Amino acid sequence: MSRQRFRIKEGGKIDRARRVKFRFNGWNYTGYAGDTLASALLANGVRLVGRSFKYHRPRGIYSAGPEEPNALVQLGDGGQTVPNVRATMVELTDGLSATSVNVWPSLRFDLLSINDRVSHLLPAGFYYKTFMSPAFMWPTYENWIRRSAGLGRVPEAPDPDRYDKRHVHCDVLVVGGGPAGLMAAQAAAQAGARVIIADERAQMGGQLLASSDQIGGQAGSDWAAEVTSDLATRADCEVLTRTTAALFGDHNFVVLSQRVTGHVDAPEGNHVPRERIWKVRARQVVLATGATERPLVFPDNDRPGIMLASAAGDYVHRYGVRPGRTAVVAGNNDSIYPLASDLRAAGVRVVALADARNEPSPLAEVARADGVEILTGHAVTGTKGRMRLRGVSLAPIADDGLVSGNSARRFSCDLLCVSGGFSPTAHLLSQAGGRLTFDEKRGCLVPAHIPRGIRMAGSANGTFELAAVLAEGEAAGVAAAEAVGLTTGALPEAVVDGGHGPGAVRTLWKIVADGRKTKQFVDLHNDATTADIALAAREGYRSVEHVKRYTTTGMGPDQGKLGNVNALGVLADELGRPLNDVGTTTFRPPYTPVTFGALAGRDIGALAEPVRTTPLHAWHVRTGAKFEDVGQWKRPRYYPRGGENMAQAVARECRHVRTGVGLLDASTLGKIELKGPDVGEFLNRIYSNRFDNLPVGRCRYGLMLGEDGMVFDDGVTARLAENHWYMTTTTGGAARVHEWLEDWLQCEWPDLQVFTTSVSAQWATVTLTGPNARHVLADLVEDIDLSAEKFPHLHVREARVVGLPARIFRVSFTGELSYEINVPARYGMALWQALVRAGERFDISPFGIEALHVLRAEKGYIVVGHDTDATVTPDDLGMRRIAGDKKDYLGRRSLRRSDTAQSGRRQLVGLLPEEFVPEGAQIIDGKKLKTPVPMIGHVTSSYISTTLERPIAMALIEDGRNMVGERVRIALPFDQRVVMAEVTSPVFYDPEGSRLND
Amino acid sequence: MTRYSALNLWRHSRQGHTQWPEAWGSPEPKSDYDVIIVGGGGHGLATAHYLAKNHGITNVAVLEKGWIGGGNTGRNTTILRSNYLWDESAALYELSLKLYEGLSKDLNYNIMLSQRGVINLAHTEHEMREVSRRVNAIRLNGIDSEILTPEQIKEMVPILNTGPGGRYPVLGGALQRRGGVARHDAVAWGLARAADSRGVDIIQNCEVTGFNIRSGQVEGVETTLGPISAKKVGVVVAGHAGVLADLAGFRLPIESHPLQALVSEPLKPFFNVVLMSGTVHVYLSQSDRGELVMGAGMDTYNSYAQRGSLPIIEQMLGACLELFPVLSRLKVMRMWGGIVDICPDASPIIGKTPVDNLFFNCGWGTGGFKATPGSGYVFADTIAKGEPHALAAPFSLDRFSTGALIDEHGAAAVAH
C-alpha cells in the first residue's frame, strides 16, 4: 500500500480525516474522501492510466474535469460495472475498484500498441482505401477492426440500481456554480425568483476552487461556500451539485442529470435512485458554464505527465496533490504565471516557463522573482519518455509556428502544464440555437447570437477576469429576474484579489517541426493528428464536417471539448482561410454522456408501459387464464382446464358456445356516448352506412373509413333515445375513434349539435352466447321479455340483471344467440359471477379471444387489423352494401378513384384448405415455387374449426369473389410445397343467420 | 483516379501520405449542363454516378447546399435490408441491396458493408402474423428471409431479455441474413469520388433557390452561386422536397418530420446483428468503432430543425432497457436528428412532375439509406430516357390520384 507520496501536507477541499481504500488495475491504494479517482491516483504517483483509442499509446491524466480524454476506466464489475468513466469525475469511495479500458493483456504491455508502430499505414480513413479485395476477406478484416476498437465492456447482469426523474419549473435556471453562476443565482433569488442552480462538480465554486484568488478578503472557495449555503436556505431556491445540464431543448427546456448516490455523503436508503434526471422548464436561463482550457498542439503532446495548466492548479488547490516533481509550464496566455507560482508553493520545482508570446507579460515578475526561468516566444517542440514524461524541448517559434533552427533547449521534467487559451463552454448555447464567432484578441469562440430567454455570464461569455466575471454574473441574474417581472437591489460589492484573465492570447494552432516520426495530437481521445487534418484537406474533405468525419476528430466520448477548437485552427491554417469561414461542427446533446438508465427512469420492468385490466381481471387470473397482450390490455386468450393445451382448450370453448353457452369478457371494447339532435346526421357522415333512420331501441353495425376510403374501424352503434346514442369501437381503436369524432366535430362541422363522451371504462361488458344463453339470462333478468319476438337480434334494452342496472344488446360476434350485457364497472364481477352460477346447469364456460376468433371466422366476420390492413375498402370486404353512394360520408370519394374503383382488387373470401395453413401464407398464381413466384393474395385468418371439424381460412385474393368454387395454391416456402384450397364464401357456418336470430 | 488498395496505401505511406490526390474536386459551376442533380446526398450522388456510368451522360452537376452527405445520408442508422412486403418495393430494395453487395468494388472505395443479419422482433400475436405474411411474400419473391423462434433469436442475441413476464415478450421474429449496415459517410464519399472521376461536377455550398421554367418546361436553376442552365433537372433533396416543389410551383404529398438517432460511448464488440423492434421503436446495431447506434421514433409535427423532442428518446431507451436490461449503465454520447420526408403510404416518389424535364426522387422517409444505389440507378435511367424505369414506374406521383398506393405502413411502423 503506497503512501500518497504526492500529497501536499495541507490544503485542498478533501477530508483528511477520512481515508478511503481503492483498487486500480488490481493494486491497492488509499486516498481521502473528497478525492476523485484521478486526484487519488496522482497523489499515489500513478501516471500511466490508459491507452489511446487507435494507436494504444500510453496515456496519463490530462485534465481535472469532464473534458478528460485519456483517463477512462471501467468501474466495478458484474451488474454494477460501469464502462468508460472519467477518472477525473469519479468521487472516491471506499472499496472502489477500477481498471483501464482498451488494453490487452495489460496496461503496461499492450499488444495493440503495435498500431503505433505501423501508424504510417493507418492514416485517417485508411480503411476506406483498403481491405477491398479479396472481397470474401472483408468480414475477417472487419472483425479485427471491431475488436481493436471500442473501449469499455458491457455489464453482464441487469442494473441493480434505480433511476428517477423529476419535472420542475423555475423563473431562473443558472447552469454553472462558479463565481458568475453564484452571483447570478444570488441576484435572482434576492429578487424573489424561483431559482435553480446546477453544477456538474461535487462543490459549487468553479474555478475559485482551483486558484488562490480572493473575493471580499476571503478565499474564493470560502466565498463560494457562503453564497451556496445562503442560496440553499432560501425557500424557492434549489441548489444542485453533481448535476450536469446535459441538453438544452426547445422553449427553455433543460435536462439536468444528477448523480445522487455513489459519493461519500450520498443519501441513505435503498430506494434512493443512483441518478435523477431533472426536466426543467425555465422562464429564463443563465449559462455560466465557464471555459475549458485548450491544450497546445506540438510533437508528442500526449505523454503521461502532460496536463492542462488549470488542471494542475485544480489538483494543487482542490485536492492538495502535487501533479509532479519537476515541471515545465508552457502556454500562450497569462494564466501560466500564477500557476507557476502555485506549483512552486506546492513544492513542485518549476524549471522553465515557455510563453509563446513575444511580449513579456506583466504577471511575469512574480514568477521570475520566484526563480522560474521564463522563455518568451518559446513553445514546446518535442517531448521524451514513453510510459511517463521525462523531458521536453523548448524552442523559439516564428510567427507562422515554424521552429527556428536548432535552438531547442531540453529540460528534464515529469510534468508539463500546458495552456493554449480558454474556450468558452458554449455547448448549451449552441444547442439552444445560439451562434459563436472567433474573437482574435481573446483567441476563442465567443457567443455572437444569444436566443431570447438566455443570458451568458462569466467565462462562458468570454469574460475571464474575476472582477468582470462577478459583475457579469450579477447583471445576468438581475436581468433574468427583471425579465420575469421581478426587481432587485444591488448585491454588496465584492472586491477581488487576483483573478487575472489570460490577457492577449497568441493562437498557435500547431508547431511546424520537421521529422515525420512524431505525432501532434489534436484529438487525444480519438488519436486524430494534425497530419490527419492535413490529409483530409488535401484529399478534398474540406468542410469542417467532412474533416470531423474523415479524421474522427471530436467524435469520442469527450466530443471534442479539448480538441475541436484546435482542429478548427489547424484546418483554417491548412486551407488558408480565416477561422470564422471554417465554422464549427454542430454541438449536440448531451453535454457529457448520460446513462441510458437515467433517461429511461422508472419506465422499465413492470412499469415499462401501463398494463390495462378489466374489472374481471382478478377472476381470470384466479381461473388460470392465459393472457394475450392486445395493445396495453391483458385479455384472456383461453382458459385451460386440467392439462389442456391451447388447441384443446380453444376447441372445448368453441363447443361450449356452439352447443351450450359461453361467457366472454368484452369490457375492453371502446364505448362512446353521443348526445344531441344531430347525431344521426353526424353518424351518416362518419359511417359508410346510414344511421339517421335507426329507430330507438335498435342497433346497427357500421364501417368507418378514412378519407382515403380504407376501412379503419367497425362496431355497433345503438340508439338509446331520440337524441342519445351509444357507439362501440374495436379495443385498439377506442381512443383513435373518439379523437376522430371530435376532430370532425370541432374542426369541420362545429355546426352539428353533437356531444361525445367516452364511457369505455364506465361499463363492464359481458357477452353471454350460445343456444342456452336465453335460459341462463332468463333467471336473472327482471322487467323485460327475452323472447325473440320481444327482444330480437340487433335490439337494445335497459333492464335489471340480478338487480343491477344493465344495458343489454342483442348483437352477436359468434353467430349464436348472444347478449352483450353492460353493467357499471363496479358490478362487473357481481354480474359475471351470477352468470357463472346461473349457467352451471348448462355447463357454462368462459371463453377467451382465441375461441372468439375461431367462432367469428366460422361466421365470416372480419376483425379490422387482422383481416384488413390499411389497403382494404368496404367493397374488398364484400360490404359494398353498407358503403353505398346515396349519401356522402368520409372516404366515399376515394372509392371512386380509378385504381380503387377497378375490379379484380384483392377481395375477402373464405378458403377450405386441405390442411391447416399459417396466417400470412401467400396464395400464388401458377404451379411452380421457382422464384419470383407471382402472388395473388394472402391468408388473413386461419383456424381449425371445431364445428366444421376441418381447417378453414379467410383470405384476400385478387378478384377472389369471382373465384368461388375454384381451387387455389397456398405456398409454404419453408417446406417447399403448396397446399390446395377451395375458394368459398367467407361464411362457413349458418349462412342464413338463423342461430343468432333465434 | 488513383486506385485505392493496400499496396498504394503502403506506397503513399513512404511519402507521409502527402501525395494523395483529391477524392473529388471543387470546380466552379459551368453555365450549362445536360443534367443538374439537386441534392448531394447519397441518392443524388448515386444518380450522378449511374448517369455517367450507365448512360454515358457526364456533363452533369450535383448541386449541394451544404456539404455532400450532410443530410440524412450522414445521420441515419445505416440499416440495410430488402425484406419489403409489396412486390414493387421488394424489387426496388433488392436491386439496391444487390448493388450494395458490389459497391465497394464498383467504387473502389470500401463502404464497409457488413452483412451481419437484420432481425425484426415480434412482440404480439399480431406482429407474428405480420412477420409471417412478410417473410412468406419475400421468400416467394426470391429474397432471403427467415422466421426465427425466440430460442433462435436468443442464441444470436444473448443479451436479449426473452424471459417470462417481460413487458415486451419476444414471440419470434424475421431475419434477413444479407441485411446489415454500411458506413454512411463512405457511401456518399465513394459515390462522389466515382462520379467525379467520370467528369461529374460536384459543387458544394451551392443552394438551389429557384427554377427557371418556361412554358411548362424547366430550363435551369437559380442558385446562391448564380443561375445555371440545364436540359434536365433531377431533385433529390429528401426532407427539403416540399421546399423545392414549392419553388417549382406544385405541392407534394410529403411532410417533413424530425427522426432521431443516438450513439453510445464506444464499447468492445458485444452485439453482432442488427436488431429492430417496430412497435417499441428500438433499432440498434454496434458500429465498427464500437458505439451502439440506435434509432428512435419520429416526432409527429412538421420540422426542419434536425433535432427532435426528448420524450421520443426516453420512450425508446425505456423500451430498449426492457429488451436489453444489461445496457442500463451505458451512456448516450451524442444524439441528433434528421429531417425525413414522409409520404402517406411510406413509399418513395420517383419520376416525372407537372413540370417537363423536372424529375423528383423523394419520400424515402425513414428508410432510404438502404435504397441509395438502387434509387440512383433507376432515377438515372428515368432521367436519361425521360420515361420511368420499370422498377420506378409504380412509384410515380400520380398513384396518389389513382389510389394505387404502395402502402408499406403495415410492414413496419417506422421503416429504417
Place this chain on the structure above:
Amino acid sequence: MTDRSFAQSPLAALHIDGRVADASANPGVRLQERRFPDLLNLRIAVADHAIRQAVGQALGGVLPHQANTTSEAGGVVVCWLGPDEWLIIAPHGSDSLAYQLDAAIGGQHAALTDISDARAVIRLSGRHAREVLEKGCDLDLHAKIFAIGDCAQSGLAQAAVLLRRLADPAPDETTWEIYVERSFGTYLWMWLEDAALEYELAVEISD
C-alpha cells in the same frame, strides 16, 4: 341501487387495505383510494349561457368558467375540464343530483353522463406528495401556481389524469386527488407506490 357490498372499487384487485400494515412510522407520502364518489361528466356548448346558468343554479352556485379551477357548494365539487366540459364530483349516493341537473337542462342540447365507474380516484398527501407527482407530471405544481382548489388535466407517468389540489393537511404537506381511467388504476397506483418509496410510504384505509 344494489347493495354496495356487490360493488368493487377500481383498485379492488390490489387489496389496498391489506397494504396498510406495512406503513412506515414517519411517512413522507400517504396514499389512499377514494372509493365510489359520484362522477358526472357535463357538456354544454360554449355559447350556451342559459343552460350554464340553469345548471349552475342546480349545483348551488356557478359552473367554474375559469380554466383549471373548481367550484364547490354543498359538498359537490365542479372541475373545469374544457370550455364546454366539466366534471361534477359528489359524495356517494347523490342520486338526486343527476335528476336535478337533468331537470335544469330540460331537454335542451347538453350531455350529462354518469362516469362514476369510469375513474379510479387516488388521494396522495404528505410532505413529499408534490415531489412524487413531479416525477411523472409536467405541470407546474408550485403552491403559488397550482393553488388549493385548482385542478388540471395532464399526464402522470403514462396515464392521462385529472389532478385536483385539496386543502393542505398540515403546514408542510399537500394533498391531491388523482382521477384516472379505471383500467389504468392499478398501473398508476403501482407507479405511485414505487415513486414514493424513497420518501417512505403509508397506505391508508380506503375512503
Place this chain on the structure above:
Amino acid sequence: MLLIPCPWCGARAEKEFKPGGEAGIVRPLDPDALDDAAWADYLFNRANPKGWHRERWIHALGCRRWFNVERHTATHEIRATWPMGETSPDDVERGK
C-alpha cells in the same frame, strides 16, 4: 420539448398535445365535383413549408380541444395560438 400555449388551458408541455398537420384544409363540400387529382390534392398534398406554419394541434391530455398554432418549422418558435373557428391574431390585425 415544445411549450405550447393552449388557448384554453395556458402553456403546457408538448407531451400533452398531438399535432394534426396543416391548418385550414377544408373538406370539399361536394367531393363528387372534384376530379381525382383535385381530390388527391385535398387528401394528400401539403404545403410543408420551411418557416412559419399554420397547423392544428389537439390538447389531448388536457381540455381535448383542437386549436390552431402558428409555429416556425425551423426554429420551433410559436408565434400565436387561437381556437378553432376563430381568426388568427395576425389576420385580425391585418383586418382579414
